[in-house]
Amino acid sequence: MITHEVLNQAPDRVDVNEFESNAALVDAVKIWGTDAASALLTEAGALVGSADFQRDAELAGTHEPVLHTHDRHGNRIDEVEYHPAYHRVIGDAIARGAHTSAWAEPKPGASVDRAAMFSLFAQVEPGHACPISMTHAGAAILKAADLPGRDEWWARAMSRDYVPSLHSPSASRPASGDLAGRLGDEGAEWRPTALFGMAMTEKQGGSDVRANTTRATPNADGSFSITGHKWFCSAPMSDAFFVLAKTGADSPEPKLSCFFVPRTLPDGTRNTFLIQRLKDKLGNRSNASSEVEFDGTIGWLVGEEGRGVRAILPMVSRTRLDCVIGTAAGMRQSVAEAAWHVRHRSAFGRTLIDQPAMTAVIADLQLEAEAATFTAMRLARAHDEDAEGDAGELAFRRLATAVAKYLVCKRGPAHAYEALECLGGNGYTEAFPLARRYREQPVMAIWEGSGNVIALDVLRALAREPESFHAFFTEVGIARGDFQLFDEELDAVQDLARRLRGMLQEGSGAAELRAREFTERLGVLLEASLMLRYAPIPVAGAFVAARIGHPSALFGSLPTGIDLAAMVARA
Template identity: 50%
Template structure:
C-alpha cells in the first residue's frame, strides 16, 4: 500500500560471533588457553550467533515439550516429546562438550573452557541448558560410589547425544538429572518424605512424590530419599539393567513462566529401583557438590542473559533514531547502555573466574576450593538477583518493540527470575554463605585476602572493604537472628566487593571505574542509567555495541 513504508526499523541481530563480546575476548587473552581450545570456543560462538542456531532456539521455545503418559494401547510409557529443534540444540551442546566432558578432559583449563562454551552457546536457548548443566554437575557426587562412577561416568562424558530411552550402558552417551524437591519442603530437603527401603540384592526401593524434576527424559537421576539411617542419595535409572522401564510415573509437566523448551515434571516413585550413592544418611553431603556446580551454571546463565539483552539493546540504539538523532548518541540512552554494560561485564568476569577456581580446586588446591565455596554462594545470590532488573531495563531500551515476542526480549525477561530460584532462592543462597562461614571460618579470611589483593588501586574499593569489615565486627556472632536478618545486605556487599576487585585487577579500566564508582561508592545501580559524570561512557557503549555491518 502506498501508505505503508517501513523506515527507522532495526535490522535483525544475527550472524554475530558470540566470542566477539569484549569481556569474553578479554578472558580468552588473559587465560592464555591452548590455541586449539580457543578455536573450539570461537567455532561454537560463530554457530551460536548464526541465524540457523537462533531459529532452532525460537522453534524449541515456540513448541514446548508434551507429556505422553500412555501409548495408544493403554500401556504406561511416561515419555516427553520434544520439538526436533530441541534435539538439534542438544546435539550441538553435547558434541561441543558443554555437559560432563571436562571430567574426562586432561587439559588444565577444562572447566574454564567448558564455561566459556556454555556462556557463548547460552544465547541460543536457555531451556536445553538444564539437562546439560545437571549432567556436568552429577560426576563429583557419583564419584562417592566408585563402582557406579566407573560404570556411568565414561558415558556421561561421551560426546554423543542419544535421546532414546534404553538401558543406560547400551547407549553411546548419557544425560543425568536430579530429583530432590518435594511439595511440602521445597529447599528444605531434610523434610523430604520419600522412603527408600533396602533390599537383599543391594538395591533400594523408593516410594514418594517429587514436586520438581526437570529434564525427565534423562537416563539417570540423583534422588534424595529417607533411608533407615536418614536422608540419602540414590541413583535411579529410567531403564533397568534387564531392559524394563523403572517406575517413573510422570504426573504432569509444569506450566512455567519461562524455560519453556525444557520439561519440568512431577514424578511419582512407586517401588522404584535405586542404588545408594555415597553413605546412608549423608545424602545432602553427597549431592552438595552437584548443587555447587549447577549454581555455577546459574551465574553463567545469568551473565549470558545479561550480555544477550545488552547486545539487543545496544544494537537497537545503534540503528534507531528518535528526536532527530540515533538513540546511542543521546546522553541519557548512552548512560543506560553503559550502566547495563558494566553490570553484564561484572557478572561475566565473576562467573568465569569461578570456573577458573573450579579447575584449580579439581587439581587439589585447597585455598581455591574454599574461595570457590564462598565465592559461589555470594555470587549466585547477587548476580542472579540482578538478572531480572537487567532484563527489564534492556527490554525497555527497545520500547514497544521489546515487548513483542519477535524481539526475543520477553523470553529473556521470563527466563531471568529462574536463575535466582533454581538451586536455592535468594534467601537460601544468602544463608548458605553464612553457613560456609560457620562451618569453615577460615573462608572469610581467604575471601577478604582475595578482595584486598587489589588494595591501593581504587579508593572506592578500599573504603568498601573497610565498611564490610566494620559491619561484620558490629554483628554479635552469638545472635544468629541478627546475622540472618542482615544476610542479604552482607552477602550482597561481599558479592559487589568481589566483582569490583576482579574488575580492578582484570577488567577494562572504564568498566572497573564505573563499577567501583557506583556499585561500591554510590547507589549500586539499582536503577540503571544513573552513572555519574567523568566516566568513559564512550568506551563502555562501544564495548556494548555488537560488531555487525557498519559497526564491525
C-alpha cells in the first residue's frame, strides 16, 4: 500500500567528510594551522562522518554510564561502566591527538591543528570531549609542576594509546586482541594514555571556590591527605584530578591550594575516591558527571600553598577555550544537519531550501557558525607555545578568551534550537542528533564560568589589566576602515570601556549593570573583525550588517542586500 511507502524524508547525513565540507574550518586551518594539518584532518573528517562512527556516537549518547560503588564481594571499587561505543569514540579521538598533540609536538599552529581535530570529534559526539578537553588543559599545569613521577605522568598524557580502565604507573601492554593490534609495534615502549579531570566546586559555593570546605593536611612523605566533598566532578574515571582544597585547618585563614590527585597510587593501590552518585544532567548521556567524597585521599601540592586559584588558572583558560571550540563544533553540526534536511525535503511544491524564509534561516545559522569557528581557531593560535613569549598575544588571549566564552557559548543553545526547528517534528525526537545537541549546548555556557562570572571577570580585567584591553582593541582594530558600521561600533565600545573604567575607579556599582552588554559587544566586535579580515567578502559583509547594523534576537531576520546563496552554499 502507498501508506507504507516512505516519501519526502531526507536520507541520513552519513559518509560526509566533516572537515572538507566545513568551509570555515578549512579556511581557518589554512590561515593559522600547520602545513601538515589538512591531510590529518581530512582523514579524521571522513572517520567522524562515517555511518559507523555516527552509530557509535548515537549508542554512546543513548546508553548511560552505570556507577558500581562495590564489586560482587562487597569491596569498594568506585568504577563507572561505559558503553563500548563510548570507548571506541574516545579511543579514536586520542589516537589522532585530539587531547594533547599540541603539547607533544609544539610549534606555531599546533594548537590550531589540535583545536580543529578536537572540533571534528566534538561535533559528532560531545560527551567524550569533556575528558579530552580537561586532559589538554591539565597538561598546562602538569608541564611546570614539581610532582613525584611527573615525567611518567607527562609521558602518559602524551600517549595516544587509550585503554578503557584505570591503570597503575607500571601497567603492562595488552597482550592480544583488538587493542593490541591498534597500538601497533609490539617492541615499542608502551604507556596507557592518562586522562585528567578537575574537582573545584562544592555544594555551598559553586563558582565561589574560596567558600570551599575541603581540607588537606600534610603527611610526613610530602603528600597531603584530603577530606571533603565535591559537588561536580566530571569524567570520574579519569586517571588523575586537579583538586582545590584548603591547607592550614587550624589557621584562622586556611589557604586555598591546588593538588594533584591520582586515582591509582604509585604502589598500584587505588586512592580513596568515593563516587557518591552520577548526576542526572540535562546534556549528554555518554560522559558521567558525579559527586565525589575524599576521605584521607592522597594528593600532592601543585604550585605554592595558598595560591590554588593561580595554580589552576592555566587549566581554566584552556577549558574555556574548549568551551568556545565545542560550541562552534555544535553550531557546525546544527547548521549542517539543518541544511541537509531542507535540501532534501519539499513542502508546498518547492524544496524547503528554495523557500526564501528558510533560505534566510540557514544563511543566518551559517553566519553564526562561521564567526564562532574563526574566533575559536584564532584563540587557539593565541594559545600556541610560541605565544607564551609574546606579551601582546598573552594579553589578547587573556581578555579574548573570556569574551568569546561569553558570547559564543551563550549563542549556542538558541542556534541549536533554530536548527532543530528546521527539521520540524523530526528534530524534536531523540532519533535525530539535534535533540541531543540542543540539550548539550547550554553546558558550555555554564562550565568554567557562567555568564555573570565571565562578565565580571571582564570588568576586573578592565580595572586591573589595561594591557589586555590595549591588546584586544589593537587586534580588533586591524579591520578598521573596511566597513563604516564596524568602525562606528568600535569607537562606541572603546568609549564605553573608558566610561566603565571611570565608574570602577569611583567604586560605583553601576558598571556591573552594564557588564553583560559590554562583554557581548566586545564579542561581536571580535567576531566581526575576524570575519572582515578572513572570511569571503559576501560572508563578512553579511555578518557586520546582520550583527551590528541590524541585530536581532532571532535567527532568520536578516537585512536586505545579503547574498543568501553564498551563505547557504557554505552550509
